[in-house]
Amino acid sequence: MTPTALDELVAAVTEVLRDVPARTAARTDRSGWGPDGVPDAVVRAHGVADVVAAMRWAHAHRVPVVARGSGSGLAGGASAGPGQVVLDLSAMDRIVEIRAEDAVAVVEPGVIAGDLDRAARAHGLRYAPDPGSVDLATIGGTIATNAGGLRCVKYGVTRDAVLALDVVLADGSLLRTGAGTLKGVTGYDLTSLVVGSEGTLGVVVGATLRLVPLPVATATIAASFTDVESAAAAATAITAAGVRPSTLELLDRATLAAVDAAQGTDLGAHGAALLLVQTDGFAAAAEADAVVAVLTPTAAHLEVTADPERTATLVAARRLALPSIERHGQVLIEDVAVPRSALAAAVRGIEQIAARTGVRVFTLAHAGDGNLHPVVLTDDGVVTPRVQDTVDAIVALALALGGTLTGEHGVGVLKRPWLDDELGPVARDVQARIKHAFDPHGLLNPGKAI
């Protein structure tokens, strides 16, 4: 990139950061992965016009651009290096409007997901997607990865919450997808295509999002089991009973120990695996009764509560599981998904892999979705061959069980080596053709996702 080109960029947009600390901060995400060196510049977008100007400039000069929110991604999807410019959207953080009657919010991409949820509460509504990073992640980033979370077992993933998008394309043109209505079938579903595309098809500069009513009641159940198979079978039995839990999480023995040590709880005292179940809405109590009926025959210990304080403790135990585990050292956070019926086989298989490699693995799972997060302890931050072997074996196990290599975190850079194993040549080819249709010069987040 020539100094003249960079000067043109500085003239075209509101704010360009060229100091080394800013460029270094934009090199990686929460995965820690990044290329050698740092990006050439960081554009802090202050509005759609900045994004349009930056992409026109990048298109004219054929400069690769990496869009970025708060950098909470776990797959290296927002990493950037020399020869690339980072487009930082975190300052575009306005909640433009909340239309309560339509249960719709219109937001800029830099809004923090948790902030939107809190703003919706004032209208008796909520924004359902709640990834673990909900208080860090921007809406743009959650759209890029199609983020999930604890509530999506009932309320759906980010894709289900996005009604329409404003997207700046590789040449700087502005695409409006969707109709802002709850239903619509005019043309191809460009909204769903852009959601989960990890910044490779366009830069999301605005989103119309579906909100849902705040539940009138919530019930919480913590059930302990002597082994993981019983817990997984119980999770399947809950959904088979027609219950639609709003949370259905599984924590294995290693995770429970880490949580108890960090948070002073005693969740591991009653068994080797825990199911955390929540029901909400008008049926919260009735569904909780049904859950208890399902769990009683096989649970070693059962606790039901509607007490807000105890509920908060139990939910925090799950939400703080990852930081609790991280007290043991730097980790790799895996993200595989399997058919729900294969959940027990997956958890047991992960235990066997850990036993074989000698690497510590803590498994927590969105059990209702069959989405597992095995958290793999590195050797003091180093991905040694046995750590890599562990991760490889976990992904291979998921695929062998009919699963997928990423349930909700995205492919980014870190999952690309396995893409061929899951997709096969025809799908790879179609993905590449779609990418080319949107971005013929390969400017948007090159080397990521596909």
Place this chain on the structure above:
Amino acid sequence: MTPTALDELVAAVTEVLRDVPARTAARTDRSGWGPDGVPDAVVRAHGVADVVAAMRWAHAHRVPVVARGSGSGLAGGASAGPGQVVLDLSAMDRIVEIRAEDAVAVVEPGVIAGDLDRAARAHGLRYAPDPGSVDLATIGGTIATNAGGLRCVKYGVTRDAVLALDVVLADGSLLRTGAGTLKGVTGYDLTSLVVGSEGTLGVVVGATLRLVPLPVATATIAASFTDVESAAAAATAITAAGVRPSTLELLDRATLAAVDAAQGTDLGAHGAALLLVQTDGFAAAAEADAVVAVLTPTAAHLEVTADPERTATLVAARRLALPSIERHGQVLIEDVAVPRSALAAAVRGIEQIAARTGVRVFTLAHAGDGNLHPVVLTDDGVVTPRVQDTVDAIVALALALGGTLTGEHGVGVLKRPWLDDELGPVARDVQARIKHAFDPHGLLNPGKAI
């Protein structure tokens, strides 16, 4: 198309129909719209191999192919004419498996949607999408149009029910989309892209579908209102109260009169508009109570029932609304959607359009989704200028209210004239580029959808 080419086709696949009645039957769908003349041949596919062979043949000879299920479409999407070959998938009607533990069905495209729903019932499950044509429409056709129905206000549209697809592409290669897991973000969402693409991107030859538990209970409420505004406002108030109804339908005065005349009911006796509301699941009774509380202040008449016979009568009144209206003559079935808050304005606007043009319009609406079906009476089957004026004005009204020109029936041929009004040039261009990426020679259902 040369006789030699047709002979090659006959040699390549199991069954080709070349008689005029078969070709005439494949010319149009339920809309009645079709080009002059009939397609050159109809391939009756008996398996994936037939579809692959037919597409390889079509690709080699550059022959346009129109995939077809049962022809229940309403937008001319499956119409075909001279120089084209129809690929009839209705004989591929096997339910391959129902995996109850995963709540998943694997089916061929010719399975009738209602048949899958009935088969799922044996496992305590249901297939949620239920378009009006549920007992005619094939799964392949409902995937092509992203069909909705009465239940999608709670359970989602067809796209929400499709986990994975097998798709034969324009060159005969076989694409597998999705992962068969409940969550997955590996690569672009090709599943959602193919759903709703109206046969223009590929031919669906297999689908992995999500099933949902049969509800443990259902409650039904019929509420009459003195005017349409009150009914629409009540519909909005129901969802604002946090209720997730499984049915939320609005019928206007003209529709009620037609239904009462045809079915011997007296639904029009209590008001000028009716809301038909159902709640289901563990909260059926509690949500019904909440609905009654919301409706009582404004409803002119209120009936709540859990009696199966009375429920069946009320549901039939809605489900048979269209045939009841059709007793008055041939109709055009419109399908616009607006933001939920604009529902009353849309219904009132349609009444005003009908008053101006003198054309009779019967409006029924999936009120919970803001999806309206104004049913426009033709002049003895002829779309006269005033009928066309009525339809044009209805679509323009929907767009002016921030809506879309098709909520669930698809663009087909009939809605193409308005595409530019809704999508604009950038979106049109992106749609065309995606089409070209999948089908560079334009062989798949040309002239439809985009």
